[in-house]
Amino acid sequence: xxxxxxxxxxxxxxxxxxxxxxxxxxxxxxxxxxxxxxxxxxxxxxxxxxxxxxxxxxxxxxxxxxxxxxxxxxxxxxxxxxxxxxxxxxxxxxxxxxxxxxxxxxxxxxxxxxxxxxxxxxxxxxxxxxxxxxxxxxxxxxxxxxxxxxxxxxxxxxxxxxxxxxxxxxxxxxxxxxxxxxxxxxxxxxxxxxxxxxxxxxxxxxxxxxxxxxxxxxxxxxxxxxxxxxxxxxxxxxxxxxxxxxxxxxxxxxxxxxxxxxxxxxxxxxxxxxxxxxxxxxxxxxxxxxxxxxxxxxxxxxxxxxxxxxxxxxxxxxxxxxxxxxxxxxxxxxxxxxxxxxxxxxxxxxxxxxxxxxxxxxxxxxxxxxxxxxxxxxxxxxxxxxxxxxxxxxxxxxxxxxxxxxxxxxxxxxxxxxxxxxxxxxxxxxxxxxxxxxxxxxxxxxxxxxxxxxxxxxxxxxxxxxxxxxxxxxxxxxxxxxxxxxxxxx
Amino acid sequence: xxxxxxxxxxxxxxxxxxxxxxxxxxxxxxxxxxxxxxxxxxxxxxxxxxxxxxxxxxxxxxxxxxxxxxxxxxxxxxxxxxxxxxxxxxxxxxxxxxxxxxxxxxxxxxxxxxxxxxxxxxxxxxxxxxxxxxxxxxxxxxxxxxxxxxxxxxxxxxxxxxxxxxxxxxxxxxxxxxxxxxxxxxxxxxxxxxxxxxxxxxxxxxxxxxxxxxxxxxxxxxxxxxxxxxxxxxxxxxxxxxxxxxxxxxxxxxxxxxxxxxxxxxxxxxxxxxxxxxxxxxxxxxxxxxxxxxxxxxxxxxxxxxxxxxxxxxxxxxxxxxxxxxxxxxxxxxxxxxxxxxxxxxxxxxxxxxxxxxxxxxxxxxxxxxxxxxxxxxxxxxxxxxxxxxxxxxxxxxxxxxxxxxxxxxxxxxxxxxxxxxxxxxxxxxxxxxxxxxxxxxxxxxxxxxxxxxxxxxxxxxxxxxxxxxxxxxxxxxxxxxxxxxxxxx
Numbered sequence: 001x002x003x004x005x006x007x008x009x010x011x012x013x014x015x016x017x018x019x020x021x022x023x024x025x026x027x028x029x030x031x032x033x034x035x036x037x038x039x040x041x042x043x044x045x046x047x048x049x050x051x052x053x054x055x056x057x058x059x060x061x062x063x064x065x066x067x068x069x070x071x072x073x074x075x076x077x078x079x080x081x082x083x084x085x086x087x088x089x090x091x092x093x094x095x096x097x098x099x100x101x102x103x104x105x106x107x108x109x110x111x112x113x114x115x116x117x118x119x120x121x122x123x124x125x126x127x128x129x130x131x132x133x134x135x136x137x138x139x140x141x142x143x144x145x146x147x148x149x150x151x152x153x154x155x156x157x158x159x160x161x162x163x164x165x166x167x168x169x170x171x172x173x174x175x176x177x178x179x180x181x182x183x184x185x186x187x188x189x190x191x192x193x194x195x196x197x198x199x200x201x202x203x204x205x206x207x208x209x210x211x212x213x214x215x216x217x218x219x220x221x222x223x224x225x226x227x228x229x230x231x232x233x234x235x236x237x238x239x240x241x242x243x244x245x246x247x248x249x250x251x252x253x254x255x256x257x258x259x260x261x262x263x264x265x266x267x268x269x270x271x272x273x274x275x276x277x278x279x280x281x282x283x284x285x286x287x288x289x290x291x292x293x294x295x296x297x298x299x300x301x302x303x304x305x306x307x308x309x310x311x312x313x314x315x316x317x318x319x320x321x322x323x324x325x326x327x328x329x330x331x332x333x334x335x336x337x338x339x340x341x342x343x344x345x346x347x348x349x350x351x352x353x354x355x356x357x358x359x360x361x362x363x364x365x366x367x368x369x370x371x372x373x374x375x376x377x378x379x380x381x382x383x384x385x386x387x388x389x390x391x392x393x394x395x396x397x398x399x400x401x402x403x404x405x406x407x408x409x410x411x412x413x414x415x416x417x418x419x420x421x422x423x424x425x426x427x428x429x430x431x432x433x434x435x436x437x438x439x440x441x442x443x444x445x446x447x448x449x450x451x452x453x454x455x456x457x458x459x460x461x462x463x464x465x466x467x468x469x470x471x472x473x474x475x476x477x478x479x480x481x482x483x484x485x486x487x488x489x490x
Numbered sequence: 491x492x493x494x495x496x497x498x499x500x501x502x503x504x505x506x507x508x509x510x511x512x513x514x515x516x517x518x519x520x521x522x523x524x525x526x527x528x529x530x531x532x533x534x535x536x537x538x539x540x541x542x543x544x545x546x547x548x549x550x551x552x553x554x555x556x557x558x559x560x561x562x563x564x565x566x567x568x569x570x571x572x573x574x575x576x577x578x579x580x581x582x583x584x585x586x587x588x589x590x591x592x593x594x595x596x597x598x599x600x601x602x603x604x605x606x607x608x609x610x611x612x613x614x615x616x617x618x619x620x621x622x623x624x625x626x627x628x629x630x631x632x633x634x635x636x637x638x639x640x641x642x643x644x645x646x647x648x649x650x651x652x653x654x655x656x657x658x659x660x661x662x663x664x665x666x667x668x669x670x671x672x673x674x675x676x677x678x679x680x681x682x683x684x685x686x687x688x689x690x691x692x693x694x695x696x697x698x699x700x701x702x703x704x705x706x707x708x709x710x711x712x713x714x715x716x717x718x719x720x721x722x723x724x725x726x727x728x729x730x731x732x733x734x735x736x737x738x739x740x741x742x743x744x745x746x747x748x749x750x751x752x753x754x755x756x757x758x759x760x761x762x763x764x765x766x767x768x769x770x771x772x773x774x775x776x777x778x779x780x781x782x783x784x785x786x787x788x789x790x791x792x793x794x795x796x797x798x799x800x801x802x803x804x805x806x807x808x809x810x811x812x813x814x815x816x817x818x819x820x821x822x823x824x825x826x827x828x829x830x831x832x833x834x835x836x837x838x839x840x841x842x843x844x845x846x847x848x849x850x851x852x853x854x855x856x857x858x859x860x861x862x863x864x865x866x867x868x869x870x871x872x873x874x875x876x877x878x879x880x881x882x883x884x885x886x887x888x889x890x891x892x893x894x895x896x897x898x899x900x901x902x903x904x905x906x907x908x909x910x911x912x913x914x915x916x917x918x919x920x921x922x923x924x925x926x927x928x929x930x931x932x933x934x935x936x937x938x939x940x941x942x943x944x945x946x947x948x949x950x951x952x953x954x955x956x957x958x959x960x961x962x963x964x965x966x967x968x969x970x971x972x973x974x975x976x977x978x979x980x
Contacts (some may be wrong), residue, residue, distance in 0.1 A: 096546065103540060206547040213776035241549050320776050323579050326590020327544040341640045342585050367772035369581070379774060384761050456842060463615065 005030035010074055010226035013255075017063065017073050021369040024073025024117070025058035028052050031075040031119045034170035038144070043164040044082050045138045045154075046088050046121035055117040062115070062400050072115030073234060077165050077174040080121045081128055082108045083206040087118070091208045092136040093126045095328045095353025097335040104239070105206025107175065107217045107234045114233040119171055122161030126355045127325065128182055128210040131427035133160025134418055135357040143190060143411045144168040144485040145453055153411040153453070156186030156427070162220045163190035167485055173230050174220045177210040178208060178317070180213045180313050181406075181431025184443035184458060187220055188406035191454030191483040193473070194220045194478045195227040198464045199246035199438030201230075203238030211317035212243070214435050222482060224444065224473040228252040231466065247464060256468040260475050261295030263468070266399030270306035271430060273408065279449035280405045287403055287446055288458045291472075291478035299399050303391040308384045309433040314425055315368045315381035316436070321358075322365025328353060360421065389437040392460075401472045402460040404430050406443040410453035434460045444476040445483045454483050492612050494662035497701065499735045504701045506731050507708050508667050509621075509659035510723075512674055513652045514563075514684040515628070515692040516556045522627045522651035523550030523593060523778075529654060534633070534644040543650040544588035549777050556651040557781065559683040560600050560625050561791045563653060566681050566798055569604025569618050571788055577625075577778045581771045583780055585643050586630040594654075596772040599624035606657070606677070607800055608669040609818045618670055619658035628652050645692075653684070659698060659708060662728040668720045671695055672822055676799050679824040694718050699730045701738070709734070710744040714751050720937075724867045726751035730758045781966065802827045810839025819847050825861040832868035837875045845871060849889070853896050865899040866892070874902040884963055887911050914961040917969060920953070923961065924970050927952040938974055 005027050032049045052075065059073035063188040078084060080090045083101035090096035104112070113117070125135040132154035132304060133141040141160040143153040144167045155164040159176030163186035166174050176183040178196035187194025195218045202217045209215060219230035232253055247364045267288060272281070288298055291393055330336035330349030337348035354362070368377035395402065408429055417424045434441040440463070443456035461469030497504040521528055521847040524541035541548045542813075564571050576598040581592040584930045601623035608616050630648035634641050655674065661667045675693055678684035685692050695718075700711040714730055717723040729751070734744050774780075797805070799821040806817040806827065820843060834842040850871065854864060874891060877883045883891060883906055892966050898905075906912055914920060927949055928935055938945040946967075953966045 089546070091546070099546065101546070103545075103547075111695060204547075205549050208546045209777075211776070240551060242551050243776075319773060322771075323581055323591050323773070326581060326583065327546070327588060329583060329585075331585050332543055332588060333545065339936075346583050366581075370771050371769045374771075374773070380753075442895070451693060 006034035006171070008172060009223050010071070010172045010221060010229050011223070013074055013172050014071065014336050018068070024056040024063070025053070025187050026071055026118060028056035028075050028117055031171050034168070035086065035120055035165065038165070038170045040144045040167040041164050041168060042139050043123055043141050043168070043170070044077065044120040044329060045090075045092065045123045048087060048118050048120055049290060051087070052119045059115060059117060065087050069113070070114035071111065074116045075171050076111055076116045076230070077120040077122050077162060077171040078108055078118055079159050079174070079176050079206045081124060081177050083208065084108060084118060084121065086176055087119070087121060089208070090137075090184075091127045091360065092124050092138050092329075093354065094137045095335050095349070096333075098340045099334050101206075103206060106203035106225065106238045107149070109206075110234050110236070112176070113228075116233075121167060122159070122165055122174055124161055125158035125182075126358050127208065127321070127478065128158040128177055128179055128215075129321070129357050129361055130157040131181070131185055131424050132412075132414075133157040133186070133227075134414065135355050137162075137355060143489065144160040145189075145191065145411060147485055152414045154189065154414055156189035156407070156411065157164035157279050158182040158186075159220060160186050163187055163192055163194065165222045166190070166192045166222060169222070169484070173219055173226055175217060176220050176235070177215055177217050178431075178435065179210050179211075179216075179317060180435045182430040183218050183220060184431045184441060184456070185427055187443040187455030188445070188454065189411040191456075191485065192220050192222055192229045193224055193444055193477075194218070194456075195231060195442045196243070196435070196440060197231055197235060197466060198440040201235050201440070201466070203236070203241040203244045205238055205240040211320040212324060213320060214317060224442075224477045225253065225256055226471055227442070228256055228470045243446040245464065250467050252466060252470060255472055256470055258467075258471045260291075260471055263291070263296040263401070263472060264299055264399040264403045264411050264470065265291045266299050266301035266395055268301050268303045268306065268395070268402055268404060270303050271375055271404045273429075276405070276408060277449070279410075280408065280455060283447045283455050283457065284403070284405050287476060291403065291475055293479070294475045296350065296472075296475070301395040301402065303388070303395060303433065305384060305391050306433055309388055309436055310429055312381040312384035312388070312427065313428065313432040313436055314364070315377050316385065318361040318365035319369050319378050320365070321337065322362045322369065325354075325358070325362055342394055357421070385436045388433055392433075392437045392439060396462050400462070400468050404458045404460065406430060406458040407455035410449045410451065410455055420473050430458060441468050442469055442473050444480070446476055446480045448483065452486070493614075494666060495664070496704070497731050497735045499612065499739050501739050503704060504731070504735045505699050505704045506661075506663050506709075506727070507659040507702065507882070508661035508727055509663075510657045510661065510667060510670060511696040511698070512655045512657075512671065512693045513696075514655060514678055516559045516651040516653055516687075517682060518553060518555045518686055520553055520555075520623065521649035522553050522556050526649065528650050531832065532646055534642070535646060538645040538648065542588065542645055544590070550593060550775070552778060552781070553651060556625060557600070557794070557878075558655050558791055560623060560789060561783065561796060562681055563683045564601030564604065564623055564679065565788075565792050566625070566677055566795060567601070567604035567606060567655075569620055569623065570602035571783065572598065572600055572602055573783050574598065575600040575781045577775045577781070578772045580776045582768050584629065585641070586632050586645075586648065588630070588645060591627065592627055593775055593778070595624035595625035598780075600838040606670065608666060608673050608674060609817060610665065610669060613814065616662075616666060618660045618666075621656045621658050623653055623655045626652050626654060643966055654800055659700070659711075664724040664731075667697065667727050669725040671720050671723055675820045676824060680799050680821075681795055688718050688720075691718065695723055697723060697727055697730075699727050699734070700744070701734045703732050710746050712744065712746065712758070713748045714749055715761065716803070717751060720749060722753050723832055725753070725756060729756055733758060774890075806839075810834060810843065812839060812843045816840075816843040817849050819851070823861055827869045829861055829864075833872040833875070835872060837872050837879060841876050841878070842872065845875060845892075849892055863875060865897070866895045870895060870901050877902055877906060881913060881915060881942075881962060882906065883911055883913050884959070886948075887913065887959055896906070911960060914957055914963065915967065920957075920961055920965055920969055921973075923953045923956045923972055924949075924966070927956060928973070946974065949974075
């Protein structure tokens with residue numbers, strides 16, 4: 001049955017393919033069919049079915065010739081922010097209308113080199129700026145956990161399409177990018193695993209930039225082991241990205257077998273917000289108990305500058321974005337609204353091409369960098385960033401990982417926060433600190449709230465210690481089990 | 491010794507203060523942040539990488555060779571090499587700037603304070619302060635003449651590495667400014683960090699010019715942009731200083747602004763004033779890590795430096811007895827010292843230098859050749875001087891021989907032999923010619939005897955004419971004097 005095949009995770013699908021229990025063609029067809037069936041989610045924005053079918057035939061041929069690679073025949077969906085050669089790539093922005101890259105991002109190229117197959121480019125907030133996938137010019141994504149006859153819930157963002165398509169079991173894994181929580185928050189909202197690696201672990205080459213010092217690619221999957229396997233194949237030094245780390249990638253998949261007894265798990269007291277819903281604080285307590293039961297040692301830690309993280313993030317990220325998005329000027333590629341002189345061309349192209357949230361952030365970014373304000377905003381935010389990184393370094397002298405909620409709420413209805421940017425930004429409150437410090441973090445589905453909506457818990461690790469992070473994540477996964485949207489169950 | 495020039499106004503003398511910002515194209519095979527080629531004269535957009543065109547997701551990677559050349563240049567300027575420097579984004583929109591920002595160095599340049607010594611023709615020496623040297627990328631260029639309605643963009647230059655070398659406002663007149671630019675060019679060419687070719691735009695200068703009463707504080711400056719020859723630089727400064735003096739003396743004030751020089755009309759025109767200057771919103775480029783230089787790298791580069799022009803100049807004065815002026819002229823052309831030393835081997839250095847500076851450079855200049863293209867080789871020029879030194883030919887004949895060498899490339903010996911130009915050393919032959927001249931001109935002989943001794947020179951000329959210039963003029967003089975004075979006594 002094709003739909004059963006689409007429900008397989010990466011590790012299981014790889015095993016089935018290796019055992020000859022199914023073919024890549026069958027697996028890819030199952031995912032194409034499942035994506036077709038889940039069309040109402042609006043999670044996929046570029047149709048790649050024909051290419052995927054051809055690639056699947058090729059994958060089966062390789063396997064028959066005993067030339068199968070580690071991910072041979074595994075379908076993976078990719079956020080529309082990764083440049084994919086010959087496949088339209090727009091970051092879900094009107095300004096990149098018609099843009100078809102002649103190159104492949106390093107991270108996606110590594111997946112294809114390992115045998116994986118592109119099945120669907122996924123919806124996202126425009127230029128990854130959003131926490132609900134509502135800023136996409138391709139329209140909002142419906143969270144698969146939305147009540148069948150009720151209003152659409154958002155999938156989170158910005159990697160909303162990737163989270164939704166994985167949650168809907170329409171692909172085993174998807175790539176996302178995380179700048180301030182854009183993998184972890186939608187993973188939490190959709191009940192899937194979302195991993196943001198250490199900054200520098202994966203190359204940013206070929207990924208449309210939002211905030212260069214924060215952007216990092218990572219997997220969204222239905223299991224920790226799947227996330228580990230995908231990360232293993234996308235990570236690694238890239239000479240074309242000066243900020244990528246020249247470090248060996250550990251064997252993450254097998255490292256998961258490790259023991260967590262004696263693991264020191266930190267619980268940052270500053271994350272205990274008064275406003276936190278009891279469902280989330282209860283779940284957090286549950287997570288602490290699970291670790292204690294598994295033999296880990298729990299410690300209260302302090303990250304004193306936590307409350308400055310969100311404001312600092314919303315200065316640094318827009319500042320970088322304002323420059324990163326300057327190249328979308330209508331001169332060389334993408335959409336152009338003509339003018340009679342260059343200034344008019346820029347103004348019209350950018351006014352017509354960028355959505356409201358993108359324009360807002362470009363303006364904030366320009367403002368905080370402008371003469372006379374630089375010191376008060378940008379420089380100060382960078383100083384805060386240094387303090388936050390020091391907080392973590394200090395905490396990691398006593399603990400091996402940190403345990404926090406991923407988000408301050410579960411998925412909310414479409415339109416609930418679109419008129420209040422600040423309320424929207426607060427979604428990132430637990431995810432942003434690790435981003436500012438460049439640390440690896442993962443959201444693991446841990447339970448459901450009183451409305452039956454999924455909630456994730458976040459683990460934050462030391463820089464480049466994804467091994468410990470993933471080992472800890474397996475504890476949560478084993479205790480909590482996995483979650484499927486009711487509509488997808490049965 | 492005279493001092494720097496002043497502007498003589500209607501109300502008295504005005505002194506100039508000039509600082510130069512020189513943009514020197516770093517001699518590298520590839521661009522500052524991409525692998526695209528830098529060769530001059532390629533077809534439009536033939537040397538543009540994805541990075542240069544600022545395609546989405548593209549990242550800059552620093553060219554180590556360009557950094558090395560900047561360090562070498564800093565060392566040659568006796569400047570402080572900053573072990574830590576940062577690339578910043580300078581944000582502005584222009585169609586020839588694909589990224590929407592120029593990557594430059596603003597707060598932390600790679601090279602700090604240094605100095606450059608200039609020698610003026612009147613014998614004065616000045617030491618001009620260098621404030622800083624930083625690396626930055628060039629922009630592309632707009633092409634307006636291909637169509638009546640559209641403009642085109644050529645990105646071949648986009649991303650080419652430039653060193654911006656900023657002097658202190660230590661230059662006191664346009665001649666010092668010209669000498670500074672020539673000296674800087676000689677230095678860059680001697681160490682090979684820039685080809686110094688101003689016609690191809692490898693070296694361009696912006697001049698900051700202000701005037702003041704002698705001894706007064708610096709006046710308001712205007713910046714004249716993009717001067718691409720030493721001659722234009724000097725004329726632009728002289729013109730601009732005159733304009734400022736006229737303004738002030740007419741009771742008006744000089745406004746700080748950017749101006750362009752129009753060589754056709756020999757005037758400067760306002761381009762933009764300080765008020766509508768851009769706010770470039772500089773901030774550190776998050777795509778690049780700060781440059782950190784090791785001591786061993788700096789020492790290796792120091793060891794790679796050839797003898798510097800000032801050192802060569804001192805050595806030529808010391809070892810060959812050259813005049814400071816001839817030595818300065820020789821070191822201004824990086825090929826000239828080697829040419830000189832090859833030619834001077836076994837000959838009078840002073841005489842050889844004089845031949846190069848006066849005759850060879852004049853002829854090359856007239857023919858539009860560089861020294862490397864000289865039809866006269868160094869050994870041949872040495873041979874020519876040798877023929878003068880051993881009395882084979884006179885200075886006057888040597889000039890004819892030189893002209894023919896320059897025209898045909900033949901050796902001086904072969905020209906002298908073929909044309910029978912060997913100087914007449916035979917006293918009998920000279921005596922015969924003298925006797926004939928005296929006999930043929932009894933009137934002049936009487937004049938001489940009557941005390942008009944100036945007639946001696948006239949007789950020398952007659953003898954030289956009769957011998958078609960081949961008589962040794964020294965001998966003619968000596969024998970003629972003997973004959974005339976001897977006859978007088980008799």
